[in-house]
Amino acid sequence: MSFIQLNNIVKTFNDSQRQTETLAIDDISLSLEKKEFACLLGPSGCGKSTLLNMVAGFEYPTLGSVKIENKVITGPGADRGMVFQQPNLMPWLPVWDNVAFSLKLQGVGRKQRQDAAQQYIDAVNLTGFEQHFPGALSGGMAQRVGIARALLQNPAVILMDEPFAALDAQTKLEMQEELVTIWQKYNSTILFVTHSVDEALILGSRVVIMTHRPGKIRDDIKIDLERPRDVTSNQFNELKRYVLDVIREEAKLAHEAQQTPTISH
Template structure:
């Protein structure tokens, strides 16, 4: 059964300079099942983040319906946790208070907040850093704090908008392994925006490959690769070649196809 349903969604933005509408998404339909890890993959400007924002409830379709758990999305909610490209932590709060911020807003006692935050601090591998401030942590560690904060809300869905884009390659690879472990342990459903083919193949159970603007779904790929995933394996590179062909502008032939044309 689908947890997230996107039905015939289009999104147009008014462009006052041109006096017309810019079409960001065009007739997108997609379903995401429980405990899936879906990667939204496509070129810059194809509407990946727009689609994620509509699932989050930060934005709304011009046409069509976005639903989570069978209910149309009309606003942000605790059933959806969001991890942004930048961690958006509060620099004046230590790690545990950043993680527990949602509980602070609900007025829970300090001892209860700290106990519940500790579980997720442990889950993301930050035990020992509970009292550190964001300025004392690396970029990857700050992203872990953001993930722990999203997990503490116990959401059905975790939405991630290129959260590792600013990290170096080694840290990014380490975070991929950690995120897969966290996803398995938490049994969450993740929707992850990326423009990296290898990143999508390292993480996803499914990859929705999107076209250039206006964004459409070119293909939904079921990634049948064992974990941990080996980026040098023949099957991994078969997937990679197939996705590269999908990402070519429509109507542009591959070199092999042109040679036989």
């Protein structure tokens, strides 16, 4: 039995105004083992966020089931921390209070919240910024707070939806390195959504490639490259070429499908 299991997931969205149905995901099955760092790679609109949101418990499959430790996911839970593209911090709360926000909701006292937050603030290299307010942080620092907040929820399972997409190239590289360190330190299981081939190959122990909408699994590759990943190495570039070829072929198929004339009788 795998740690996280997605079984034959189909997801449709209804547009009540236009009276149409969008098939977003078409029969996806995927199993994640503990300590895997799985990157979900695919073009915009292929259903990556929808799939991740189902593991987070924000969305439900139309057909199929999502399970963690063999239990069906029925909503968001304290066993899964989520990191979004935008950290969505509370601007009126200092860093430490943002990190421990879930404990505040549970009514945990100030001293205990501060203590619980500190190790994760240290883990994301924000030591010394505990009392800063979000308005005084750079984009990268704000996202570090978002990661620390997810770690405090539960460092064992981290779900991330293009968390570095809005950051500048240099900050992105630093954060990718730090995330790998965090993953190793906490033995986390990470499901990380990205549309960047480089990012998927820098981070993942596994890269799952999705098709264009409706999303299916196109390919699933184990990445055995040593860490830290050397983006200039032959092995890295061979893999990159392979993944790019798969994605180009997929784009071509999607384009052809759009061009195929529909026959009316």
